[in-house]
Amino acid sequence: MNLHAIRAIYLFEMARSWRTLSQSLLAPVISTSLYFVVFGAAIGNRITEVQGVSYGAFIVPGLIMLSLLMQSVTNASFGIYFPRFTGTIYEVLSAPLSYLEITFSYVAAAATKSIVLGLIILATATLFVPMRIDHPVWMLMFLVLTALTFSLFGFIIGIWADGFEKLQLVPLLIITPLTFLGGSFYSIDMLPPFWQTVTLFNPVVYLVSGFRWSFYSIADVHVGISLGMTLVFLAICLGVVTWMFKTGYRLKA
Template structure:
């Protein structure tokens, strides 16, 4: 069994991180400004009419949802574009023929995408703290959910990047699936505020469990039990991991 090629992983990881620094305006500044506008609009327009949700100031209540919205979209974008671009240029064959294993390739690309998303999430958290006082009741769990969700959606983005045959397909799932599910997943409200049967229907939205668990780590309040949120996140993580393993085993859209 060959040793883990740390140098190869570091080379790919460093290249991906350098690409983000070259496009720092798009990678960091634009999402922060967009999220700040969400915060100002929702915090001011709705917050003036609804002061608290579950005993938490509305402005502070939406902060975990805003971070999750950014984490979902940026993790998918960074990972999908990171692996799609080598496919588009043909350099993917150089990577596949290099002395790096499947595990090392996935670790490098997903690790870089997750790192960029986590840094962006922390920047948004710092930005939000300028508007409202934020309390993190369970910092250890907050970091756990942040790492796990960023890694999971980076794996999901990696899958999309391999599946996509065009830039249009690259944006299809994030725009038409993930973003709507996030808005309907309690990012800006508690699903307990919904009348039946909409509350029950919302429980079939997997994003509800991710946002609920992350919000619990801040304010010790959630729409669903934190154990259920953690189990749902882990289930999605292992599902994505299994799909990635199948892709490299079969060569699906990598060797053709």
């Protein structure tokens, strides 16, 4: 494994984030704070508790997951699309690097940014509501696995997209609605039986449920199923990335 090259790409991607610090960290934190103000004040006055947890504390895992998914996809997709747009991707492809090393470099950088952001949002949340983390190891595991999985998904989008508009298409029209409808701000037990069944087809439900369980030991879906679904999606993304590099899909054209 070419650790020197992996480190070079990783540090380059991280340096790009520090140059746009306000966009990378400050803007998502401000947006999340607004969610606390709006949902905590407006809805929290009407829904005091959900499954024994105050509503303000209940939505914390969902807010972190919302930002984590969006930032993972956005960071990874822009990270690989920009070299394609400028033509510098051919220098990377011609270097003595395997496709796994290239993928790992970009995905690790995108996941690192998302994890740092998630931890910052978690720290910000403590300023608004009292909260606890019953299973900190599981919390970190879900945080890392979700960041890696959706950074891989964003990497796929960055290769698939042939314009800046398509980079925004999937996060805005697919990821955001699925997250809002995936139990980020409510428990699916509050839905009618028919819609509870429909909601279980939303993959984000399993991510949010497992992550919330690590905080309060409550979940809409068993934590083992949540972990399994996350690993399945990770495996699918790895398979798609492998196929893209082996076939040269939109990389060698």
